[in-house]
Amino acid sequence: MIKIYILIYEDVVLSAAAAPVDILTGTNDILVTAGKSPVFKVELVSEKSRNVLLNAPAQFDCQRTFADLPPKSSGHETALILVPAMSGEWETILDKNRAAVDWIRQHYLVGTEIASMCTGSYFLAEAGIxxxxxxxxxxxxxxxxxxxxxxxxxxxxxVVTDHGGTYTGGGAFSSLNLLLYLVEKFCGHEIGIEISKKFSIHRDHISQAHFSVFRGLNQHKDSVVLKAQSYIESNYHDDISVEQVAAKVNMSKRNLIRRFKQATQCTPLEYVQKVKIEAAKKRLEQTQDSIQSLMYDVGYNDIKTFRDIFKRVTGVTPQMYRNKYSRSLKLR
Structure with a gap:
């Protein structure tokens, strides 16, 4: 039997903590109905108090505390710690949960596997694992x-990663795919299919890119790069070259690329593409303009190039994006 310990803390997202309980115990129900043994033993664990009042109108009654589960070699038993998403600023949450970060690190060092849903990944990152x-x-x-x-x-x-005893899931409800992945890994593909049907979870292990909203990558203090970003954001409808951007900030192309990448973790060309595609996404959501027309308006001249870049950035084609998110289509 695989022991799953779900970490509960006062800033946990309610649905992110409750959904794993439903899905993992639901998997056991399916197995028992089929005449098989249950696979998962699910327990809630918190730092000190077994009764955890959330920063939401709810509370959890935990079966275990950290003191009940000290890090030690798991031996014959298989164990996995699942860290659900958090709600709030990480600095504040970290100050309150340093013991949890250390507990996760120590468990990983003795062979316990660790999984996170959505922003629960901060705990794993801070633990160094x-x-x-x-x-x-x-x-x-x-x-x-x-x-x-x-x-x-x-x-x-x-949407899902699996690397060296650590698993991470994508944002919000897309992280339910991580739970499906774990069910399939430990119980087999057929049980995973049954669970996806029982809980009506769309099986998509590929990309969550089409959910994202590009917000500018401006949380840095490089004034030259900020000036370059401002120029790009004001002129995205033109066919902007990196050379043009470099000239606007009085810098060589090579130096601009180096500083831009250092400040934003992307190149100027990638930034131009992100700004253009974000503008295209808004047009697809809000208008019924032809794809070719809006392509020209965001500074592309070749439909194949536009479609290829749009799909690379968002994971879907422009038409697929419109079908999913167009407001005017939904109002018909």
């Missing part, structure tokens, strides 16, 4: 995590 590995998180947290943890390969488009 993601260094040199690939992870994902909520798309809104990706830029902040890249600045805090430069030694981690943070892939905001990914």
């Amino acid at each position: 993601l260094t040199g590995k690939t992870c994902t998180s909520h798309w809104q947290a990706v830029d902040d995590m890249r600045l805090r943890y430069p030694d981690i390969d943070i892939q905001g488009d990914f």
